[in-house]
Amino acid sequence: MSKFVDQPTIFDRSSWSLEQIVEHFEAERSRQLRRGRFVQLLQVLVITGLFGGAFQASGFFSSYLGDGAIGRIANFLSRLFPHLQPDRLFEDRATSGSLLYWLYDLNLWLKLLAETVQIAIVATVLGAVLALPLSFLAARNLTPARWIYWTVRRTSELVRTLPDIIVALILVAAFGLGPIPGVIALTLGTAASLTKLFAEANEAADMHQLEALQSAGGNWWQQLRFGLIPQVLPNLASYSLLRLEINVGGAAALGIVGAGGIGVELSRAITFTEFDTYFALLLLTVGLIFVFDLTSEAVRDRLIGAEKAA
Amino acid sequence: MIVQLDLIERATLIAPNSVYLPWLNRFGRWICWMIAVILFVGMCHNLDLSFDVLSRGFTKLGTLTKTMFPPFANGAELKILQALLVTFAMALSGTVLGIIVALPLGVIGAKNVVRNSVIHFVVRRTLDILRGVPVLVWALVMISAFGLGPIAGVIALALADFPHLAKQFAEALENSDTRPPQGILASGGNRLEAIRLGLLPQVVPVMASQSLYTLESNFRHAAILGVVGAGGIGFELEERIRIFAFDQVAWIVVAYVMSVTLLDWLSNQMRSRLV
Numbered sequence A: 001m002s003k004f005v006d007q008p009t010i011f012d013r014s015s016w017s018l019e020q021i022v023e024h025f026e027a028e029r030s031r032q033l034r035r036g037r038f039v040q041l042l043q044v045l046v047i048t049g050l051f052g053g054a055f056q057a058s059g060f061f062s063s064y065l066g067d068g069a070i071g072r073i074a075n076f077l078s079r080l081f082p083h084l085q086p087d088r089l090f091e092d093r094a095t096s097g098s099l100l101y102w103l104y105d106l107n108l109w110l111k112l113l114a115e116t117v118q119i120a121i122v123a124t125v126l127g128a129v130l131a132l133p134l135s136f137l138a139a140r141n142l143t144p145a146r147w148i149y150w151t152v153r154r155t156s157e158l159v160r161t162l163p164d165i166i167v168a169l170i171l172v173a174a175f176g177l178g179p180i181p182g183v184i185a186l187t188l189g190t191a192a193s194l195t196k197l198f199a200e201a202n203e204a205a206d207m208h209q210l211e212a213l214q215s216a217g218g219n220w221w222q223q224l225r226f227g228l229i230p231q232v233l234p235n236l237a238s239y240s241l242l243r244l245e246i247n248v249g250g251a252a253a254l255g256i257v258g259a260g261g262i263g264v265e266l267s268r269a270i271t272f273t274e275f276d277t278y279f280a281l282l283l284l285t286v287g288l289i290f291v292f293d294l295t296s297e298a299v300r301d302r303l304i305g306a307e308k309a310a
Numbered sequence B: 001m002i003v004q005l006d007l008i009e010r011a012t013l014i015a016p017n018s019v020y021l022p023w024l025n026r027f028g029r030w031i032c033w034m035i036a037v038i039l040f041v042g043m044c045h046n047l048d049l050s051f052d053v054l055s056r057g058f059t060k061l062g063t064l065t066k067t068m069f070p071p072f073a074n075g076a077e078l079k080i081l082q083a084l085l086v087t088f089a090m091a092l093s094g095t096v097l098g099i100i101v102a103l104p105l106g107v108i109g110a111k112n113v114v115r116n117s118v119i120h121f122v123v124r125r126t127l128d129i130l131r132g133v134p135v136l137v138w139a140l141v142m143i144s145a146f147g148l149g150p151i152a153g154v155i156a157l158a159l160a161d162f163p164h165l166a167k168q169f170a171e172a173l174e175n176s177d178t179r180p181p182q183g184i185l186a187s188g189g190n191r192l193e194a195i196r197l198g199l200l201p202q203v204v205p206v207m208a209s210q211s212l213y214t215l216e217s218n219f220r221h222a223a224i225l226g227v228v229g230a231g232g233i234g235f236e237l238e239e240r241i242r243i244f245a246f247d248q249v250a251w252i253v254v255a256y257v258m259s260v261t262l263l264d265w266l267s268n269q270m271r272s273r274l275v
Helices: A018-057 A069-080 A106-137 A146-161 A164-175 A179-204 A207-215 A220-257 A262-271 A275-309 B007-014 B023-046 B051-068 B077-109 B117-131 B135-146 B150-174 B179-186 B191-227 B233-242 B246-274
Strands: none
Touching (some): A018 B077, A069 B135, A106 A146, A106 A262, A106 B023, A146 B246, A164 B051, A164 B191, A164 B233, A179 A220, A220 A275, A220 B135, A262 A275, B051 B246, B077 B150, B077 B246, B117 B150, B135 B150, B233 B246
């Protein structure tokens, strides 16, 4: 019975009668229940207030959506889908209702998709190359000094706090419109996040192999090259590929602030209210990301499989 | 008679490929590296990533950075903090809406709750497809439907979140232990009591922790959504970058980074209590 009373008793209960014990237990239990209910009520009140305030502040209740907001969404949706006509699907682009009329600038879009992929690949490669040396400094078992570890870790956290889009927005002001601010923004984000992931892979590595090389007379570089890298390489490659997947999506989105790639056309289509064009671009982008994800997932599975087999 | 050989020679005799790769393999590797480097350089060329352009850009970035210091809000401190609050309110409302939509879908999508494999398949695949649409795309759609303002951002966040949350909720339900509810049923409890006392205590902490993660990431996303016109801190930031007021940009960025750190810390504290 004493397990229900969590407070240690300061007086001896061995001389109590059964009635006394039961009475004490009931009193204690109802006291705890009452306190629990009060705390719960308080929590519910505070949380309801917070949610109410949040919905109020974000204009959820007060937003005037105009008359027929539903109608507007329906109108928007009807303009989103192309008005294809089955009988002239394969006519040239001047005919309304044909596929080419819908995808009227397909060559440019494919070129921009290629640019998006290139931005992602270049940024991932540059980011990974930057992150590799930094990850040695940010791994607790390899870092030359405690303060270097601390500085690299905190800097990478700080950079990861900033969204890529905001970095790109500032870089567009410096570099002008075009793919370069996109590449640099993604490189920064990639370097920061890969530094952390690589460093964690380094920390999980078996140090005995490095010690064996050291005892055989290997210097610092040889220890890393032949003791550490073979252990962590499959992980690093897998993380880089994962980041590449993220960067393809990121590169597509960065175009919206003018940093090159398919996003430029996406935001142009929205600005000119060409919603069917927007839908076409969206399909192309989602398709690209989908294909990219599948390929990279297959490669990553093989990498990790190779590591497990080894 | 034992011929004393050098260590490396001995190893080469026993396993020829262990010490030196055959020249064909080495040549193949070398070719692969060359192709990769040529491709990379070609891509850099396509993207105009030349040293000249970069040095000019970084010089300009240097002058811009100089105007960032000291960060100065120009009397708009209250307005910026208010925008931060609106961003947080957007994130919170979006998360709550997302949770409300995700809860029933998560329950339907859990294999151990709804045993019909057709429903399970349809729900899960639909969620998979919806997960592919990024939040920024939802925001652009919602802005063209609802007009500029935070409400578009809230709905975009909720739409982007609920497929993720529903999947995580379904997985939490699937990973739960079936014995506690069975025990309650066996000792005479009804189905409702079995769920309330046997199932929920297992899954609620997991769901709450995932919802907190969602809230954290939504705060970052909400800041981005402002850039495309969904109100909040991103809107203020974009406005000031457009007029090159970089001292105010720096102030906003510092305030934003601090609030993100604070929110992450708070949510970490709450999560460590939950789990």
